[in-house]
Amino acid sequence: MKPKKTTEKRYFIVLNRNLFLRSLAAFKALTGSSYPSFADPLTTAANDKLLIVRDGIPSTWTECISSSRENEFPVLLELDLVGLESYFDDSNAWSLLPCSIPLTQIKTAFFPEKEQINDFISRSYEDVTTDIIPIKRDSHLFRSEATSLVSKKESDLFTSKKNPNNLADSIAEIKEKEIACENLINNNQDDAVAGGICCLLQMLPEGVTWHHEILPIIANDPLEGESNKISKDVLNCFVNLVAPEHAATTKHQIRCAIEVFMANISKEGWQSTQVLTDIATKMSHSPSELAIDNSMIQNWMELSVDILENRADCEPLPDEGEVALRAILLACLRKKPEAVTSATNSYLRAGKTVTAIAGFLCGLSSGMANLSKEIKLFNSRPEMAALIVRNLLLPKLWESGLSIPNKTISISNELNDDLSSLLQITKGKTVIYSKNIPARAVYQQLVAMGRQMDLPLFGDKESGYLKFTHEWKSGRKQSVYIKSLHSKEHREDMVRFISPFEKLPETCKKSDLNGLFSSVSKSRAKTINRERLIKYLFWQSQEDKHCRISIDAQLGCLCVIVDQIVSTMDREELSSHLMHVAEMADQLEEDLGTDLF
Amino acid sequence: MKLPKATELDSDQQSILDAPLTSNLFVSGPPGCGKTVIALYRALAAKNSNQQCQMIMYTNVLTRYTSGGEGQAIPTSTMNSWLTKWWKSGKMGVVPKLESTPNSPYKKPDFQTMQVYMFKERVISSAMNWGHLVIDEGQDFPPIFYNLLNTVTHRLTEQDEEPPVMTILADENQRITTENSTLEDIRNALKYSNPSHRKLHKNYRNTKRIAQFTNHFSVGLETGTGSPVSTRDGEMPRIVTTNKLNDSVQRIVRYANNHPDHQIGIFVITQKLCKSLYNRLEPKLGGRVQASLGGGWRVEDKFKPENLDFDSGDKITILCFASIKGLEFDAVFLPELHHLNPDMGSEDEFKMKMFVACSRAREFLELHYQHDDPKTQSASRWLPSRESGIAQWDSGESPGSSKTRQF
Structure with a gap:
């Protein structure tokens, strides 16, 4: 009897042996724990693209990857994920997805030949365990000539000039990123701050109720955008935690030290003696109300430099008197x-407070990526690890091999109607941290303006935009979305009014497919002909159309936008934009004979 | 020796490690580029894929250094020890030796004669197929040694044996004598084996300032001096003038106390000085101090290389210049430098010794010499000048008791 033909599609990530090795190195750090739970496993948090194929790769791909280096070969990782079919259609058997997929979702790794499996397994590393994922041989997967359209497109993949879908370009891009990752250490302020906090947590004196104090700091100071520097609140809290009885002068001294340590992160080969001199100079410009004894600072600096230059013995560094000065010396030493x-x-005999401050400064200069596993793996404090990872380090996760806290910790970030959200960290069923994160200021401002104009604006959970629905007397309805365009590219905050009028095919729906518009146009070609496109262009060129x-x-729609x-928009403009795009989109929808939106 | 993790290796190192285990490989690179790491990883991989594997090195101290930690799994020996066993395994008798000379009291193997024997043998015993031979610090071996290995490879291949494999790691700038091999010598000697030559360029060991100082002693050979990739804090290397040996002892003790977690290397030119320093440091620093005076039955057990501990992170190790190849320490002291008299050899030899010694330091480097010693003049003329800006000169005087300056 003939075996029953299966129609189930298989999806694979394509890697070379070296990328697979690095993935396994990261995976080992995750063993016994899980990835923090995200609403969408295919989040775009990491900026890398993964090459995902359906049913295997053609031999030309195999040859291309194998010829890139001596003893190189491709590895296919079979995915255990649902929903991947939406990224593929009949004309597209591969896709570049800007996503990070946890390796816990890998079913099996496939190698082309048995010898290659043996060769790979024989090279053992401390941070790589090769038996975590089953490794099998299946040479057919690497000669998958029958795969629909893969063979048709293969010539484009490696030969065409710069093209977001070009595999050669993408592999080159991934390699560039790999090199960039090597240079990541000490060049990133987020990484430095995370390193400092991580060390501080490891070394905090006993009895400090650390999590109640520090979690809000991290949550309030998410280090996004321009807020890379340690805020006043962090500093206050930091000093109150480690040295409450010395708050005023110690705070000033620590601030000076942090500024100099942070300024030195990106400098190569900085000298401890120079760092000490810079800190002393900063301290000497202290506010008069602190009444810092400059001769004492000078004395401290000279002695410290002598110790560092091996000309003087270092005396014990207990927790009394000038703890910050002792800590700075300890950090330099x-x-x-x-x-x-x-x-x-x-x-x-360094005191615990001195140690904690020195640890923080050392962590700053070393950075999270450069910390040892022993410090990263502070298992007794998983909540903090989870939060640091969630807020700061996710994109660097693979590179640093950072361990993730144990399974029972999860983070949820639930969106409310007004686009505010509730951040919750739970351990088992117990909520250990909960915080309401307000919506972006732009959205709050728009909702307030809309309320005044009697135009109700609500958060749309699916898209993450603000939504307004206009209804005409005829009964026709039209939705208008407002999206904040805040980014580094725009000098001022901007908003976009969007009113959809026609659905795009399924493959174009996901935001992850940004940049893959070549496939959009090919698919659309079936339904939008040249005549219609010219009609749309003519339509938007008319003088009474203030939209495009x-x-x-x-x-996943064709829209009027x-x-x-934001800063120049008044209430009338808000109203007129809402109405204008709604009307225009409704007109176009009516021409198509639908009222979907 | 602790090996780095897969994620800590750069793409050049990884690409060399991925090279096929059945082909000959020749890796050259400056100090601190990871040659010994590659040697150990390649030997481990060869062993895991069931190849008969042997790692050989020039000195007993380096053999001891690599045999700790991950290296425990690999059979490691000195060249002489391996050669004796290998020659015997082929039923070739005792290794022929050269006569000793005043400069070299030890009888060196007579590779020339060994090669002649090899040509005379109609069939070479398959027991002489070494499997996979990993040679670290390959520049320390004479070119004729490679000629011998090349001949054996040729003969065994002609006899339809599985060809033996060699992985050689070398840096010609780290030669200690001019009898050692250059990269060109090794390539010429291994013409039949034709190993694929891969180069490493980055220096992962030294801080920028130490690398800069070390480069002063480079004799400018093919390997180059490597570009340091370190962004670590680095103090300027120091050249300290002292009055007597006890000044050096005081400085070493002070550094060791201020840095209880640092591995410190102290390199001296004579065994006598090595013992003298040990006797002065041991009462002050206790069990942290260790020294090696080489092998031989006359050497006390505590001074034998096999008793050196390189796995504890806080040891202070006193060694002679001849034994420091391939090692690395957080801090390095070179006391009594005037004993390293350039008049005893060529300028190149002096420079090569200094290059090897200085490049052992990861973070701190201090050179001591006595300014009232007549030999000082000749020694100091090869050191960087005060105006060079690559070293800090220090009179060695203590700035006074720190107790009066407490904060």
């Missing part, structure tokens, strides 16, 4: 966070 920890037991026709990938600078 030890340099590595691990060495700071051991200073409490050495003849230096475009595509919104998030909504208008952009507006």
Whole structure:
């Protein structure tokens, strides 16, 4: 009897042996724990693209990857994920997805030949365990000539000039990123702050109710956009935690030290003696109300420099008097966070507060990516690890091999009607941290203006935009979405009014497909002919049309859009834009004979 | 020795490690580029894929250094020890030796004669197929040694044996004597084996300032001096003038106390000085101090290389210049430098010794010499000048008791 022909599609990530090795290295750090739970596993948090294919790769791909380096070969990772079919259609058997997929979703790794499996497994590394994912041989997957259209398109993949869908370009891009990752250490302010906080947590004196104090700091200071510097609140809280009795002068001294340490992160080969001199100079310009003794600072600096230059013995560094000065000396003397920890037991007898401050400074200069696993893996404090990872480090996760806290910790970020959200960290069923994060200021402003004009605006959970629905007397309805365009490219906050009038095919729906419009146009070619496109262009050139026709990938629709600078927008403009795009989109929809929106 | 993780290796190193295990490989690179790491990883991979694997090195100290940690799994030995066993395994008798000379009291193997024997043998025993031979610090071996290996490879291949494999790692700038091999010598000697030559360029060990100082002693050979990739904090190397040996001892003790977690290397030119330093440091620093005076039955057990501990992170190790290849320490002291008299050899030899010694330091480097010693003049003329800006000169005087300056 003939075996029953299966129609189930299989999806694979395409990697080379080296990328697979690195993935396994990251995976080991995740063993026994899980990825923080996200609403969408295919989040675009990491900026990398993964090449995903259906049913295998053709031999030309295999040859191309194999010829890139001696002893190189492709590896296919079979995915255990639902919903991937929406990224593929009959004309497209591969896709570049800007997403990060946890390796826990990998069923099996396939190698082309048995010898290659043996060769790969024989090279053992401390951070790589090859038996976490089953590895099998299936040479057919690497000669999948029958795969629909893969073979048709293969010539374009490697030969055409710069093209977002070009595999050669994408592999080159991934390689560039790989090199960039090597240079990541110490060049990133977020990474430095995370390193500092991580070390501080490891070394905080006993009895500090750390999580109640520090979690809000991190949550309030998410280090996004321009707020890369440590805020006043963080500093206050930091000093109150580690040295409450010395708050005023200590705070000033620590601030000076942080500024100099942060300024030195990106400098190569900085000297401890120079750092000390810079800090002392900053301290000497202290506010008069602090009454800092400059001769004492000078004395401290000279002695510290002598110690660093091996000309003087270092005396014990207890928790009394000038704890910040002792901590700065300890940080310069030890340099590595691990060495700071051991200073409490050495003849230096460093106090716990001195150690904690020194640990923070060392963490700043080392950065999270450069910290040892022992410090990263502070298992007793998983909530903090989860939050640091969620807020700061997700894109760097693979590179740093950072461990994720244990399974029971999860983070949810639920969106409300007004686009505010509720951030909750739960351990099992217990909520250990909960915070209401207000909607962006732009959205809050628009909702308030809309209320005054009797134009109710609500948050749309699906798209993440504000939504307004206009209804005409005839009974026809039209939805208008407002999207904030805040980004580094726009000098001023802008909003976009979007009113959809025609659905795009399924493949174009996901925002992840941004940049893949070549496939959109090919698919659309079936339904939008040249004549209609010219008609749309003519339509938007008319003098009474203050809008244009475009595509919104998030909504997956053809839309009418208008952009507006927020700071110059008054209530009348809000109303007129809403009405104008609604009317225009409704007209176009009526021409098509539908009223879907 | 602790090996780096897969994620800590750069793409050049990874690409070399992925090279086929059945082909010959020749890797050259400056100090600190990871040659010994590659040697160990490749040996481990060869062993895991059931190849008969052996790692050989020039000195007992380096053999001891690599045999800790991950290296425990790999059979490691010195060249002499391996050569004796290998020659015997082929039923070739005792390794022929050269006569000793005043400069070299030890009888060196006579590779020339060994090669002649090899040509005379009609069939070479398959027991002489070494499987996979990993040679670290390959520049330390004479070119004729490679000629011998090349001949054996040729003969075994002609006899339809599975060809033996070699992985050689070398840096000609780290030669200690002019009898050692250059990269060109190794390539010429291995013409039949024709190993694929891969180069590493980055220096992962030294801080920028130490690398800059070390480059002062480079004799400018093919390997180059490597570009340091470190962004670590780095103090300027220091050249300190002292009055007596005890000044050096005091500075070493002070550094060791201020840095209880640092591995410190102290390199000296004579065994006598090595013992003298040990006797002065041991009472002050206790069990942290260790020294090696080489092998031999006359050497006390505590000074034998096999008793050195490189796995504890806080040891202070006193070694002679001849034993420091391939090692690395957080801090390096070169006391009594005037004993390293350039008049004893060529300028190149002096420079090569200094290049090897200085490049062992990860973070801190201090050179001591006595300014009232007549030999100082000849030693100091090869050191960087005060105006060069690559070293800090220090009179060695203590600035006074720190107790009066407490904060």
